[in-house]
Amino acid sequence: MDKIDISLNINDKPFEVRVAPNDTLLEVLRDQLDLTGSKESCGEGVCGSCTVHMDDKPVRSCLTLALEAQGCNIKTVEGLANGDDLSDLQQSFIDHGAVQCGFCTPGMLMSADALLKSNPSPNEETTRKALSGNICRCTGYAKIVEAVCHAANPHDRCPDCKTDNNSGE
Numbered sequence: 001m002d003k004i005d006i007s008l009n010i011n012d013k014p015f016e017v018r019v020a021p022n023d024t025l026l027e028v029l030r031d032q033l034d035l036t037g038s039k040e041s042c043g044e045g046v047c048g049s050c051t052v053h054m055d056d057k058p059v060r061s062c063l064t065l066a067l068e069a070q071g072c073n074i075k076t077v078e079g080l081a082n083g084d085d086l087s088d089l090q091q092s093f094i095d096h097g098a099v100q101c102g103f104c105t106p107g108m109l110m111s112a113d114a115l116l117k118s119n120p121s122p123n124e125e126t127t128r129k130a131l132s133g134n135i136c137r138c139t140g141y142a143k144i145v146e147a148v149c150h151a152a153n154p155h156d157r158c159p160d161c162k163t164d165n166n167s168g169e
Ligand code: FES
Pocket: 039, 040, 041, 042, 043, 044, 045, 046, 047, 048, 049, 050, 051, 060, 061, 062, 063
């Protein structure tokens, strides 16, 4: 199968890659570009562990052909932090114990980041709905939802948070 050169932006940097027509975006990210934060679990669009943003919309990168990403802006979990500075959302996951084995975490973060961009102050129900396509086998979801809601509303009181902004700590 002839390979095709495509160009795309990933985490605000331009890339040129040579892809086969049936290469998925996930394969290109992980195998060609060493961006291994996005995880493959089901490989068939069910679990959400491979979620990235394509032109600001969350997509399953295991179901997205690399060719479809030609000319697009892709954001992966590696693009959330600013160097060593974690995003507020990432820090909230840590503070709330929302990471256990961590396999679902990159996809959860990308779905949650997309939610917070479209709705900066989601309630619990909205958050659960937005994350309903992401499967976690470890946490029972409560801590993940709490982490997202707290990142969105950092002044709300939260028993699990180490930095309660209401108390000035
Ligand atoms: S690996 Fe893509 S949805 Fe499960």
